[in-house]
Amino acid sequence: MSGISRRRFLAASVAGCAATTLAGTKKALASGSFSGYPEGMGVLVDLTRCVGCRSCEAACNKEQQLPAPELPFDDKSVFDQTFHDGKQLRRPDENAYTVVNRYQPASSDQPVYRKVQCNHCSEPACLTSCFVNAYTKTKEGAVIYNSKVCVGCRNCMIACPFHIPGYSYSSAFDPVVKKCIFCHETRLKNGLPPACVEICPQEALTFGKRKELLKIGNNRIQTHPGRYVNRIYGENELGGTSWMYLSPVPFSEVGFDPNPGNDPIINQVKDFLGTVPMVLAIWPAMFAGFHLLAKKHDGHEGHDQTADTTPGDEGDEQ
Ligand code: SF4
Ligand code: SF4
Ligand code: SF4
Numbered sequence: 001m002s003g004i005s006r007r008r009f010l011a012a013s014v015a016g017c018a019a020t021t022l023a024g025t026k027k028a029l030a031s032g033s034f035s036g037y038p039e040g041m042g043v044l045v046d047l048t049r050c051v052g053c054r055s056c057e058a059a060c061n062k063e064q065q066l067p068a069p070e071l072p073f074d075d076k077s078v079f080d081q082t083f084h085d086g087k088q089l090r091r092p093d094e095n096a097y098t099v100v101n102r103y104q105p106a107s108s109d110q111p112v113y114r115k116v117q118c119n120h121c122s123e124p125a126c127l128t129s130c131f132v133n134a135y136t137k138t139k140e141g142a143v144i145y146n147s148k149v150c151v152g153c154r155n156c157m158i159a160c161p162f163h164i165p166g167y168s169y170s171s172a173f174d175p176v177v178k179k180c181i182f183c184h185e186t187r188l189k190n191g192l193p194p195a196c197v198e199i200c201p202q203e204a205l206t207f208g209k210r211k212e213l214l215k216i217g218n219n220r221i222q223t224h225p226g227r228y229v230n231r232i233y234g235e236n237e238l239g240g241t242s243w244m245y246l247s248p249v250p251f252s253e254v255g256f257d258p259n260p261g262n263d264p265i266i267n268q269v270k271d272f273l274g275t276v277p278m279v280l281a282i283w284p285a286m287f288a289g290f291h292l293l294a295k296k297h298d299g300h301e302g303h304d305q306t307a308d309t310t311p312g313d314e315g316d317e318q
Pocket of ligand 3: 049050051052053054055056057100113115199200201202203204205
């Protein structure tokens with residue numbers, strides 16, 4: 001799918017859900033008044049420092065108590081894995097919230113390694129697309145989710161411009177979307193760096209206030225202009241992200257969309273909403289109703305309804 005048609009598709013997808021959720025709580029996002037917690041934390045990923053050791057993958061697996069991988073974390077053969085006729089490298093999924101991939105850029109004779117995880121967007125498309133308000137952007141900068149209210153519609157998977165949320169198929173009536181949560185519960189909200197950042201032996205990952213990370217990134221670029229391309233990916237792209245990147249080669253050569261635009265997807269949705277048919281606007285609410293009914297018949301009615309329907313319930317964010 002081309003960049004433009006993909007963005008149109010995303011806008012249509014998000015619009016169908018946003019139409020039912022524009023009013024209320026987190027929908028300051030939709031009104032355009034949300035600016036992504038400027039005092040929030042972030043991570044600066046320096047691709048010139050990463051050596052592909054995969055220690056960050058192992059640390060994440062342990063911290064988030066994820067299943068053991070098929071291949072051990074010191075097995076470098078994973079860098080040769082490709083999908084969809086070689087067009088796609090590994091992606092995070094419900095069993096691995098982060099993966100490291102190897103690129104051989106055309107403009108360099110050296111490979112470049114890139115860690116992939118949720119970028120914790122300032123104005124997240126996943127949050128906007130979720131009609132049951134499962135997602136929350138916390139003041140610390142993390143985009144977390146409440147699995148108790150997830151109905152498994154997978155709108156967030158479609159809406160995410162970075163293809164991040166994974167989906168657990170363990171139960172048809174208890175579906176769960178899963179992704180990197182910035183170690184929010186165990187670390188971030190206590191001021192501690194994420195497990196993947198802490199373990200990195202190359203200091204390829206720098207944790208700090210987002211605005212300080214931008215200063216660090218710009219300083220590295222100015223101090224070593226031959227080492228980096230003159231861009232911090234995530235500073236402005238798609239409204240800005242909490243995880244940002246420095247690269248020795250053009251970002252298109254290491255798997256980034258070079259021109260995603262600086263507008264968050266919600267801004268594209270606003271223009272689109274006027275053309276959304278009513279059937280698109282009401283189907284998410286109907287779907288949620290059917291799901292909650294199914295949960296009730298499946299013996300899930302014991303959930304605290306207040307907790308289940310309150311955006312930002314951080315008690316269960318897996
Ligand atoms: S990268 Fe995707 S999953 Fe992560 S906050 Fe942004 S839209 Fe949501
Ligand atoms: S921030 Fe935490 S959850 Fe996210 S990739 Fe790093 S270790 Fe995993
Ligand atoms: S731990 Fe650091 S150097 Fe190793 S793969 Fe992860 S980001 Fe790269």
